[in-house]
Amino acid sequence: MPKSSTQKTEKAIEELSYEEALAELEEIVSALESEQNQLEESIKLFERGQALAARCGVLLEAAQLKVKQVAGDDVLPFEEESE
Amino acid sequence: MQPTLFSTQQWTVSRLTFYIRKLLEENEILQDVWVQGEISNLSRPASGHVYFTLKDSSAALKCVMWKTSASRLGIALQDGMEVEVHGRIGIYEVSGQYQLYADQIRSVGEGALYQEFLRLKSMLEAEGLFAPERKRPIPAFPHKIGIVTSATGAALRDMLNTLRRRLPLVEVILAPSPVQGTEAPPALVKALQSPILQSSDVIILARGGGSIEDLWAFNDERVVRAVAMSAVPVICGVGHETDFTLSDFAADLRAPTPTAAAELATQITIQDLAATVSNLQSRLFSATLNLVAEKKTALSSLRAQLRYVSPDRRIQSEHQRVDDLARRAFSSLYHHTQLQFAHVKGMQKRLEALSPLAVLARGYAVVTRKDDGSVVSRVAQASDEMKVRVSDGEFEVKHSR
Structure with missing residues (x-):
């Protein structure tokens, strides 16, 4: 992975959405699989990859369906009837 | 007219009845009729066959529907119900009574609706609204799913439960709309065209099961056109498996039920995502381990190279040379000494000879x-x-x- 892009995408992990975390994880894995990296750089990538995988896991665990309702030009939260 | 006392043809009741039966059964019109009337004297004995009388203001027709046809009926029969019955006219010889052997019953109006359905279908088909090349792929991993359905129906609850189970990461935007009655078609069109809904990745248009009249809004030309014109792919899940509406044909994907529509909208489930993450995680591990192993191998081969070019060998060979030289020096010295010694010995002898x-x-x-x-x-x-x-x-x- 080129250094500049690592730096560019290096947002705080707990702020990443699932898609962002997954995309970066995929990028890191293929970088580790295909490119020759400095050992130190590789270890950093590995650690970030681990953290990203954990972030994805947390987001999947915590995911809750968000339901909104169109009301004219607005969107309001939708209250489901309880059974 | 006077009866013929001495007829050449002698009839029995059976033969005459049989003759009449043949007359009726050879008549093509009587073998394939739709009859409209009101149900009365409805009876459903334990045999499962259904008996009733179809009547209007001035006549009555005995009807029977065998169990196999009765079990396929889409509507619940009631006395007083105005219906259209399809079947053939036959004779029940035991009581000498002609009756309608029914195989289909539909409510009045259904026939007209069906004609309208066929007319609209062929018209829109001719326009190319249902053409396969118009169908767009459904995104495999949507972020936003738009739903157009009744806010209070079981269909919505089923769909939300399905989405919650399969892909709770998704955001649902509901555009509620009545799904039957005259106000339904314009409301459905407005919901489908709502800009907020049109910003989603896929739209589900759904309604739970019902009679053909109940589902009729989904055959409305305005609704069908709105489905076809949607900028976002539409999955249509109206009624049950056996119900087909024109919206189904116009949609990018037809689902047999609302629940199935929610399933088709979420091809990738949260289980798939979790599997992807753990797969990436194990690739991450093995890639890193491989990398470290590679570095180790490279290191040990460098070490071997280093040993090869090491001055150790040179030093050893120098040692050997020094040893060699030392040995040669010693032996030459020894030789020289021996010579000297012998010389001294000789001198000594000569000296001794001269000694006083x-x-x-x-x-x-x-x-x-x-x-x-x-x-x-x-x-x-x-x-x-x-x-x-x-x-x-x-x-x-x-x-x-």
Whole structure:
């Protein structure tokens, strides 16, 4: 992975959405699989990859369906009837 | 008219009934009729067959529907219900009664609706609204799913439960709309065209099961066109498996039920996502382990190379050279020494031959004065005390005059 892009995408992990975390994880894995990296750089990538995988896991665990309702030009939260 | 007393043809009741039956059954119109009337005297005995009378203001028709047809009926029959019945006219010979053997019953209006359905379908089909090449793929992993359905129906609850189970990461935007009655078609169109809904990744248009009249809004030309024109792919899940509406044909994907529509909208489930993450995680591990192993291999091969070019070898060979030289130096020195030794030995022998001591051995002696050590070779030189040297040593003598 080129250094500049690592730096560019290096947002705080707990702020990443699932898609962002997954995309970066995929990028890191293929970088580790295909490119020759400095050992130190590789270890950093590995650690970030681990953290990203954990972030994805947390987001999947915590995911809750968000339901909104169109009301004219607005969107309001939708209250489901309880059974 | 007077009866013919002596007819040539003798009839029995059975033969006559059989004859009438043949007449009726050979008539094509009577074998394939739709009859409209009101149901009365409805009876459903344990046999499962259904008996009723179809009547209007001035006539009545006995009807029977066998169990196999009755079990396929889409509507619940009731006395007083205005229906259209399809079947064939036959004779029940036991009571000499003609009756309608029914195989289909539909509510009045359904027939007209069906005609309208076929007319609209062929018209829109001719326009190319249902063409396969118009169908767009449904995104495999949507972020936003738009739903157009009744806010209060079981269909919505089923869909939300399905989405919650399969992909709770998704955001649902509901555009509620009545799904039956005259207000339904314009409301459905408005919901489908809502800009907020059109910003989603896929739209589900859904309604739970019902009669053909209940589902009719989904055959409305305005609704069908709105489905076809949607900028976002539409999945249509209206009614049950066997119900087809024109919206189904116009949609990018037809689902047999609302629940199935929610499933088709979420091809990738949260289980798939979790599997993807753990797969990536194990690839992350093995890639890193491989990398470290590679580095180790590279290191040990460098080490081997380093050993090869190491000055150790040079030093060893220098050692050997030094040893060699030392050995050669020693042996040459030894040789030289031996030569010298032999030479000295020879000189010694010659010296010995010349030595005055050899004369002494023959019995001569050397006399020296004790006081000054000078040799006495003449009598005048003799002193009182002198030393006499013989071959094996010396002794002193006193001179007596």
